[in-house]
Amino acid sequence: MTVHESSEEIVRHAPGAPVAGLPGRERTPAQDLLRGVWRENPVLVQLLGLCPALAVTNTVENSLAMGLATFFVLVGSSFLVSSFKRLIPSEIRIAAFILIIATFVTIADLLLAAIVPDIHKALGAFIALIVVNCMILGRQEAFASKRPVGRAVLDAVGTGAGFMVAMLMMGSIRELLGNGSLLGVSLFGPSYEPWIIMILPPGGFLTLGFILLAFGWWRGRRAEAVPAVRRWPHGVASRRAA
Amino acid sequence: MSDERAPGTEAGGELERQETGARPGAAARSEVPAWRLVSTLGAAGAVAGLAIVLVFGWANPRIEAHRAEVLRQAIHEVLRAPDSYATLFVLEGELVSAVPADVDSTELDRVYVGYDAAGERVGFAIAGGLPGYQDVIRLIFGYDAEHSELLAMKVLENKETPGLGEKTEKKRDILSGFDGVVPPLEGVKTGRGTGDESEVDMITGATISSRTVIEIINRRLESLGPMIDVYVEESRESGG
Numbered sequence: 001m002t003v004h005e006s007s008e009e010i011v012r013h014a015p016g017a018p019v020a021g022l023p024g025r026e027r028t029p030a031q032d033l034l035r036g037v038w039r040e041n042p043v044l045v046q047l048l049g050l051c052p053a054l055a056v057t058n059t060v061e062n063s064l065a066m067g068l069a070t071f072f073v074l075v076g077s078s079f080l081v082s083s084f085k086r087l088i089p090s091e092i093r094i095a096a097f098i099l100i101i102a103t104f105v106t107i108a109d110l111l112l113a114a115i116v117p118d119i120h121k122a123l124g125a126f127i128a129l130i131v132v133n134c135m136i137l138g139r140q141e142a143f144a145s146k147r148p149v150g151r152a153v154l155d156a157v158g159t160g161a162g163f164m165v166a167m168l169m170m171g172s173i174r175e176l177l178g179n180g181s182l183l184g185v186s187l188f189g190p191s192y193e194p195w196i197i198m199i200l201p202p203g204g205f206l207t208l209g210f211i212l213l214a215f216g217w218w219r220g221r222r223a224e225a226v227p228a229v230r231r232w233p234h235g236v237a238s239r240r241a242a
Numbered sequence: 243m244s245d246e247r248a249p250g251t252e253a254g255g256e257l258e259r260q261e262t263g264a265r266p267g268a269a270a271r272s273e274v275p276a277w278r279l280v281s282t283l284g285a286a287g288a289v290a291g292l293a294i295v296l297v298f299g300w301a302n303p304r305i306e307a308h309r310a311e312v313l314r315q316a317i318h319e320v321l322r323a324p325d326s327y328a329t330l331f332v333l334e335g336e337l338v339s340a341v342p343a344d345v346d347s348t349e350l351d352r353v354y355v356g357y358d359a360a361g362e363r364v365g366f367a368i369a370g371g372l373p374g375y376q377d378v379i380r381l382i383f384g385y386d387a388e389h390s391e392l393l394a395m396k397v398l399e400n401k402e403t404p405g406l407g408e409k410t411e412k413k414r415d416i417l418s419g420f421d422g423v424v425p426p427l428e429g430v431k432t433g434r435g436t437g438d439e440s441e442v443d444m445i446t447g448a449t450i451s452s453r454t455v456i457e458i459i460n461r462r463l464e465s466l467g468p469m470i471d472v473y474v475e476e477s478r479e480s481g482g
Contacts, residue, residue, distance in 0.1 A: 089274040092283055099283070103290040107297045114301035117308045124401075 032151050036159030043166035044215050048135035053163075053170055054204035056126050060183045063171025064164075065119045069112060069127060071160035073104040074136050075153060078144040082152035085145050097140045098131070105130045135163065166211075173207050174198045312398075313382075317354050317367045320384035320394040324356030324364050330473070332466070337473040353466060356384075363477075365393050366470055370462040374454040377401040383420065383459055387474045391439075392427075395420040395459065402451045425467075426460045429453060 027035075042048045052070070057063045080100050081088075088096045109127045112120040120127070130136070139159055144152035175181055178198030180188040197203050317327050330337040332351040341347045354367040366387060371380035379400045384393030420442060429444040429452055444452035 087282060089279055089282060091274060092279050095283060096286055099286050099290055103293055106294050110294075110297050110301035110305075114304035114308075117305070117312075121399075 029151060029154055033154040033158040036155060036162040037165065038162065041162040041166060042135040042159055043163060044212065046135070048138060049133045049163055050208070051129060052126050052133065053166060054201065054208060056123050057167055057170035057174055057204060057207075058178065058199040059122075059175045060168065060171040061119060062122050063167040065112065065116065066123060066126065067160075067164035067167040069105075069108045069123075070130055070133065070136070070163055071157075072108050073101060073130050073133075074139060074160045074163075075156040076104045077101045077136060078139055078152045078156035079149060081140045081144040082147060082149045088145070093141075093145060094137075097137060097145075101136055101140070102131045135159065169211055170204070170207050173211075174203055178203055316369075316382045316396050316398060317356065319396050320367050320382055321354075321356035321365050322384065322393055325359040327354050327356040327367070329353075330355055330366075332469065335469065337469050353470070363388075363474075366466075368462050368466060369398065370458045371399070372454050372458045372461070374400065375402050375448070375450040379451065379454050379458065381455060381458055383462075385425075385463065385470070387470050390424060392420045392423045392425065392459070395455070397455070400451075402448065420459075425463045427456045429456045 036042060040046060043050065043053050049070070052066050056066045077097070077100050081097055084096075105128065108130070109120075112123070112127060139156060143155050147155070172182060175183075176187065177195045178200075180186055180192040180194050195203070198207065318324065321327065328339060330339055330353050331341050331347055332353070333341055333345065337353065341350065356364045356367060358364050364386070366385045367382055368385060369380065369382040371378045373379075377400070379402065380398040381395060382398055383395040385391075386393055422439070423442055424439045426440065427442050428438070428440045430441045431444055442452075442456060
């Protein structure tokens with residue numbers, strides 16, 4: 001046990017190793033909130049939570065419901081993990097986090113089934129799979145279990161909102177091209193021949209690929225526009241993501 | 243529960259963790275006793291269980307009500323708006339309207355019999371499911387035993403390919419294609435039928451989904467048809 005721990009400490013102190021939650025300087029609450037929305041967007045930058053982002057984004061409605069369910073689970077879990085971090089021994093922390101996350105997912109599953117049964121049916125097994133969304137467990141392990149409750153909730157709200165942004169981008173592009181509609185409202189009229197492939201699984205991969213391409217191009221242009229000296233924190237972030 | 247960590251304020255603890263990079267509890271911990279691991283997880287599990295039970299207690303009646311409403315609507319549709327309907331259970335090869343107290347009725351196969359306003363039987367609604375192209379297709383169909391013909395078909399659940407197999411659920415002329423067809427059904431390519439009353443048009447590009455739908459109806463009638471005939475015969479004898 002002691003050997004393990006010391007080696008763990010060495011790894012943690014290794015120069016250059018990214019240490020989660022330990023930035024060069026203290027972040028402000030606003031940065032905690034906004035980081036997950038855009039610059040470290042879970043789907044578009046960190047490439048986490050891709051399973052629901054590919055599987056259930058065939059309509060805006062499904063994307064929205066999945067985004068909300070994930071948001072609820074993430075914020076609830078971060079709040080509880082941060083609140084009880086002193087009571088959870090390190091040895092059982094993963095089990096405790098998963099228990100907390102699974103409880104919130106079960107509650108979200110029941111609420112969706114009771115309130116919006118049609119959407120619940122459309123999302124199917126992917127609601128239960130929120131339990132193993134690496135984005136959620138990742139935020140508990142890297143942030144909520146080390147930070148005060150307020151910061152943990154801000155971080156979860158930001159990350160959950162970032163996930164929602166990505167889901168809605170995917171959902172609107174796929175529904176628009178694959179069904180000619182947005183939120184079920186037909187936009188292109190009856191003469192439009194829908195690209196069925198966009199609402200099938202390959203459409204998910206295609207859409208995500210093009211969004212990532214556009215996102216990468218935009219980030220690259222932005223990085224060029226900023227002088228090199230001011231750029232380094234961004235540069236670090238994007239290298240780490242890459 | 244006692245706090246076994248090093249004394250210090252919230253801010254101090256935060257700073258200390260940042261310096262050592264250790265996770266909470268690691269700084270002052272040498273060995274966490276096993277009872278604490280078990281009791282922490284046990285208490286968390288108990289609280290989680292309680293929370294789930296409370297939400298379940300609220301949500302379950304709503305979920306059940308919705309499920310019953312979906313079934314009611316489906317029966318309404320496939321029996322062409324009956325005035326009322328009753329559930330018949332399949333027990334030892336017979337259709338019975340009530341099961342003995344020692345038999346769990348939730349486990350039994352069932353059919354629904356619909357009546358019009360005059361109390362005349364309009365037909366039987368039968369649900370069934372088989373694996374289709376992607377996943378199980380579940381459907382319900384109405385069957386008029388007197389004339390041995392189908393009334394209507396409605397797909398309850400399908401994850402078939404959007405735009406192809408999915409049409410079994412959505413396309414109106416395909417659904418009405420089951421009206422008045424005499425089982426056992428036979429799938430034919432659109433426009434290739436001979437006008438036989440057992441023929442159903444298949445969907446171009448969704449052969450497997452179409453075959454599955456036909457197969458479900460045929461198999462269900464194969465096993466339930468004789469029981470329905472017996473039931474009809476008996477009710478005719480007893481009811482006049």
